Amino acid sequence: MDAQLLNKLQQTHTAVWNEKDRATRDAMMQTIYADDITMYDKDSILTGNTAVSDFIDKLFAGDANFNFTVTKPMESTQNGARLYWDIRTGPQPNVLTGMDFFIVENEKVAHLFVFMDA
Template sequence: MKQKLEQLMVEHLNQVWNQRDEVLRMKAIKSIYAEDIVMFDMDDETFSGYDAISQKVASLLNSLPPDFSINQSIPIVLHNDVGKLEWGVGPTGAPSVLTGTDIVFFKDDKIKSFYVFVNIQK
């Protein structure tokens, strides 16, 4: 069970948040997320459903240079049906210019909801 949830988190990052092709991203979203998926971000915005999540990802990826990606920065931590994924954004092979954490809630072997925390640089 733990391995399956960890794999979902890796796919959440790689197949959704790093996927620029909308068709492939939507296919991944439908296999990884529950139908009633909800995302909460730091701007007090809530995104519900497959289309809203895909549009949010597209908006983010379109705002990044083409050589930027989102990468897992430390090992995933799981506790019961909750996971923590720490990530960084930056050019491939270079230090991250932005970091953050996703707190993910699982139900029935799918991601049910997640909260995105961005580390504010001072």
């Protein structure tokens, strides 16, 4: 995976997870996520951009201070990439950390695995 694609994925993925306006977020998602993206986390499997955007809406509804930040530059191998992040929530910052692992097909994220640290 070339550096230009990695940079685009990192910048847009971060912007998507911080965007509160649904229409803006959905437009950004279409530039890097496959229409039938599958997102996996410990509690659920979501399919499609609408389901992922609904999930992000729920995060904002639960905490208006939600902020997704990259902690290490994205790294890739073949058609996979990983991105380490933290999420700050609440008026008194509570920090959650984790990693997203992407499987990229045709220059779009087909699968997104979300790992949250304990």
